[in-house]
Every structure is written in C-alpha cells, then in structure tokens.
Amino acid sequence: MEKAAHVAGGESAFTYRRGRAIEHARHELGLTPTRIFACLLPLWRVEIQATVTLGRPYDLIDRFLEEAIATAGLDTAAALADFYSLDDILVDRALRFLVRIDHLVEHRERYRLTDLGRRSIQEGERFERKKGDRRVLYFEALTSQPLTREYYDTKSVSIVESHELHRFTRPDKGVRFQPVGPVDGLHANALQALARRPDRDRFNLPGGVEDLVALGADRQVYLPAFVIRAEPRGGGRPHCLVYSQVGAKHDPELSEACTSHAFLAARLEQMESQGVGGLDRERIAEWLDRQGFSSRTPVKRVRGVWRVELPERTFGGKDRPATRKIGQYEVTREMILQLWCGSPHARTRALLDRAAVYLASARSPKPDQAEARLTLFRQQLELDPIDLGRLADLAAEAGHHHLAEQLRELR
Known part of the structure; x- marks a missing residue:
C-alpha cells in the first residue's frame, strides 16, 4: 500500500528556487525563457491488480530435484530419493512445495517441469508468482503518458490530492500554484501501452509485473511543477519545460506532454x-x-x-x-x-560571491564539477574566460583568502 507523505505548501515544497530552473533553461539548454508558471499538473492515479513474478534464492534440495527432472529424466519421488540418497518423506514434501509454487505439475505420481520451473533453472533463481498484488501507477492527464520512477519517491515528491490543493493554491506566503486544465480521461489503452514498453521499468512497472487489471475509477491528483515557456534562440516553436520536485532539470517526458497539449500551448502564447x-x-x-x-x-x-x-x-x-x-x-x-550591471568589475565581484556560496554549500565537489559550475556562473555574467588560477588570484586581491585557498586546491 502506498504511504502518504506530508505535503509542504507552495514553493517551500521545492529544494531549489525558480531562478535555478530559469538558469538551467537559458544557460544549459541554450533556450530563451520568457515566462515561468507555478502549476499543478493534473495526473491520473490508477490502482491496479497484477500477477508479480519474484526471483528468490533456491533452497538447496529444490534446485537439485528440478535439475534432476530436467536433465536426468527422473520423474518420480522414489527415483529422485534413490538418486540423491535422500529420505522419501523429505523428497515428497519438497516436490509438493514445487507443485504449489507452479514449478512442477504432477500426474499419476510423475512430475514434469512447468515453463516457470524451466525458467528458474536457466536463470538460477526460484521464481514465484504472487497473484492479486496491488499497486498504484501515475499518468499525466494531458496526453496519458506514464510518470517515471522518480515520482514515486514520497520523501521528495508531493502527489497532491484534491483536498490538499489549498496548500499550493493558497499558501501562507510565496508563490501561488494554479491547476492546469481542462483534461481528458485516461486513454483506454494507456495501461496496456505501458505494459508493452521495453523501458517500462523506468516508469515503475518492472518486467515481473503481468496481467494488469485496473481497479475501480481512476482518481485525479496533481503534481506541483514550474512550467517555463522558452524559445529556441534561432527561432521556431516555443517549448514548455517542466521542472518538478525531482530536481532543477527539466523532465523531458512531461515537457513534451505540455508542449504538445494544444490548449495549454495556446494559453501560454x-x-x-x-x-x-x-x-x-x-x-x-x-x-x-x-x-x-x-x-x-x-x-x-x-x-x-x-x-x-x-x-x-x-x-x-x-x-x-x-x-x-x-x-x-x-x-x-x-x-x-x-x-x-554594466560594470565588469561588479560582475567579477558577483562571480567571486557566487563561487564562495557554491563552494561553501557543495559537498567536496570534484575539480571538473566545480570548474563546470564556475564556468556556468561566468557565462551567466558575460565575463571573459577565467581559469581557476586567475580566479584564485582575483579572490585574494579582493580579500577572499579562504576562497582563494579553496580555488587553488581545485587546480
């Protein structure tokens, strides 16, 4: 059963500020962001029942019995007990267990392997099927595409129920989020389309989950997100970039869903x-x-x-x-x-200040990571290229001696 998470309200539910998403769109994707919207993207919450195939380590005797049936042609309890010099009662009990978990079928006291039993021997795991497993899947409600596995982490992502919307639409302070609509019902084949995807594990549906059946009515819930309208610098169709609580990088699938949704795109334009x-x-x-x-x-x-x-x-x-x-x-x-600020001197001071804040908060960044982030800061400030050594000298000249030491250690 899914576990409900505490839902923080408004922008405080995010681990980054809106400006970080804008910087990503402009300086890492090379687009021109013109608007940013705090949205509640509609989702469909679908509860399903399924058959789950799980792999477990074999008990020693179980594997030996199945291998003997598969390779030596031994198909009775007596023959198997004699072959391994085991107690008849022990072998009989093990064979009945393997029948119960669908590894063997018995007819007139003779045993043969099922497909599941053969697969288990080939892959070296004792696969068992569990019927009636219940789980929840999420689909965005604009184009009925499934959400990726990251959105099932209740510690970092808020899936907002209708009765919780006020936490985002009317927060105590800060940004107000607006629900996106209207939406259509979940596409009739959305569940089957997900089951057929070769990359379905990315969308929280592992390969061992089969025979999916939806239970009850789909329920509409919401995902807090920042949606940025961004234009290609060379011209062309604007993008709708979606930034969620997963992190300060856009979600390609959700972005494509928003960009292709005619009503939402027209509203942004x-x-x-x-x-x-x-x-x-x-x-x-x-x-x-x-x-x-x-x-x-x-x-x-x-x-x-x-x-x-x-x-x-x-x-x-x-x-x-x-x-x-x-x-x-x-x-x-x-x-x-x-x-x-038009002053290069002021922008260089800004670069040093940002470098100090970054290095104070980063957890032992690798030199290439730190240099990439500092290069991004420099590009944002439209400054000429500055290597770490020169930046360390500038920090020392400005009296930032600790920063200068940190920069020299990265060289």
Missing part, C-alpha cells in the same frame, strides 16, 4: 502576446516600485529576456541587493526579469 504587447512594461514598473528603484531605471529586452540595469553602487550594503544577485533572475507574476 496568449499570455506571451499580452505581455509583449504592453502588460510586461506595467508589471516591470510595479516591480521597480516595490523594490524601491527609480521608475527611470533602464529596462530593455536583451535576447528575449527583460533586463533591469542597475549601477554598481546599487549592490551590496544594507537594504540593497547582494552583489551575487547580478545576473540572476527575478519573477514578477509569471514574467522573468534579469538583474544586471
């Missing part, structure tokens, strides 16, 4: 058109006012993303954005903004 048509400017002005910035702050669209350009003196110090915020992304409503 309508919101994009409204934003570019003037609504974005209004929201930027509201955001600047809330942050205490001048309404005359330069704002321009750079490679498809709104960029708020602030002077170097704006960053650092009391009641000011931290220097490491330069180059990072903010969200107002669903619109994406990037905080920027």
